[in-house]
Amino acid sequence: MAAEAEARIRVRGLTMAYGSFVLMHDLDFAIRRGSVFIVMGGSGSGKSTLLRHMIGLQEPAAGEIFYGDECFTTADPEGREQMLRRIGVMYQSGALFSSLTLAENIGLPLGEYTDLSPAEIRDVAALKLALVGLRGFENYYPSQISGGMQKRAGLARAIALDPDVLFFDEPSAGLDPVTSRRLDDLILELRDSLGATIVVVTHELASIFSIGDDCVFLDPESRTMIASGSPRELLAHSSDPRVHEFLTRGGDGERSQGKPPHG
Numbered sequence: 574m575a576a577e578a579e580a581r582i583r584v585r586g587l588t589m590a591y592g593s594f595v596l597m598h599d600l601d602f603a604i605r606r607g608s609v610f611i612v613m614g615g616s617g618s619g620k621s622t623l624l625r626h627m628i629g630l631q632e633p634a635a636g637e638i639f640y641g642d643e644c645f646t647t648a649d650p651e652g653r654e655q656m657l658r659r660i661g662v663m664y665q666s667g668a669l670f671s672s673l674t675l676a677e678n679i680g681l682p683l684g685e686y687t688d689l690s691p692a693e694i695r696d697v698a699a700l701k702l703a704l705v706g707l708r709g710f711e712n713y714y715p716s717q718i719s720g721g722m723q724k725r726a727g728l729a730r731a732i733a734l735d736p737d738v739l740f741f742d743e744p745s746a747g748l749d750p751v752t753s754r755r756l757d758d759l760i761l762e763l764r765d766s767l768g769a770t771i772v773v774v775t776h777e778l779a780s781i782f783s784i785g786d787d788c789v790f791l792d793p794e795s796r797t798m799i800a801s802g803s804p805r806e807l808l809a810h811s812s813d814p815r816v817h818e819f820l821t822r823g824g825d826g827e828r829s830q831g832k833p834p835h836g
Contacts, residue, residue: 580639581606581738581770582627587636589622596622599797600636602789609764609771609784611804614791615819620774621665621742623791627772628662628740629653640738658686661731661769665743669715669726675702676711679730686734701729704766705759721752725759732763739763741773745780753777757784778822782808790816 580603587600596619604610612620625631627638629645637646640656648656669678679698683689689697699711705725715723724744731739741760745753757780764771775781781788781804788807790800792815800807800816808820 579605581641582610582772583639584627585637585639587623587626587638588634589619589626589631590634595634595796597791597796597798598635600789600791602798602801604770604772605787606770607764607768608786609760609773611781611785611788612772612774612791613776613781613788613804613819615776615793618791618793620776620791624662624740624742624772624774628660629657658734659736660738660740661734661736662740663724663727663731663742663744665746669723669730671715674712674714675707675718675726675729678715678726679733682730682733697733698729701733702726704732704763705729721748721756724748724756728756728759728763732767735767737767737769739767739769739771741771741775743775744773745775745777750779753780754783760784778820781820790819 582604584600584602588598589596600623612623614620622631626633633646637644639645640659643652643656645653645656669675673681676695676698679701680694683694683697695711699708702708702711705728707722707725707729710718710722710726715726718726744756744760748756760771760773761784763769773780773784785804787802788804789798790807792799794815799813800811804820807816811817
């Protein structure tokens with residue numbers, strides 16, 4: 574796992590709860606700067622809830638989250654906003670505004686957080702769309718493009734402010750295998766071009782093995798993390814049957830392990 578000195582994000586003693594119901598407790602892990610980190614686990618394990626805690630949409634029952642040396646959990650509203658400006662999020666649905674064109678969707682954060690002119694915002698939006706393979710689609714509405722293209726447009730909006738941390742919530746959900754692989758390739762390309770630290774919530778084995786540098790495994794039965802490290806190392810060496818079963822579902826684990834990472 575990531576050494577404290579090179580960690581971009583650190584989670585310490587985190588407990589996630591809804592009232593008296595504890596979903597996960599005692600989560601401790603670090604995410605290396607410039608790595609692709611996977612949050613994995615079965616249904617109901619709290620993967621997306623952990624993401625919401627890490628971006629401030631839910632507050633922890635206990636524990637702290639750090640971005641670099643700054644404590645996000647205890648920061649005042651102004652401090653949190655400064656940290657969040659360095660973060661981009663691609664939600665599972667894409668979360669595009671249906672009444673706005675793709676360029677207008679991407680221009681929203683630029684208009685709110687920069688001093689760029691309308692013409693400059695249009696230029697930047699066109700550039701971000703080009704980076705995700707959507708050159709020429711600036712004036713299309715979300716309903717006019719495919720689900721995979723909507724995901725890429727959501728990614729273009731997530732990188733509008735050149736964040737150094739990117740969060741993805743089940744990016745491959747609802748996509749066919751070919752489109753899903755292309756999205757994985759795009760995630761790696763953006764990691765390399767932006768130098769960003771990337772956190773991906775997913776249960777898709779192909780993505781876990783092809784893009785993941787490190788991971789944490791959340792177990793709904795024990796309500797805590799039961800494994801962390803390289804997905805391939807966990808597949809090869811974990812003695813926990815829950816981890817092994819998850820990583821070898823349908824034999825995909827073995828096939829994915831033998832497949833070189835794409836990108």
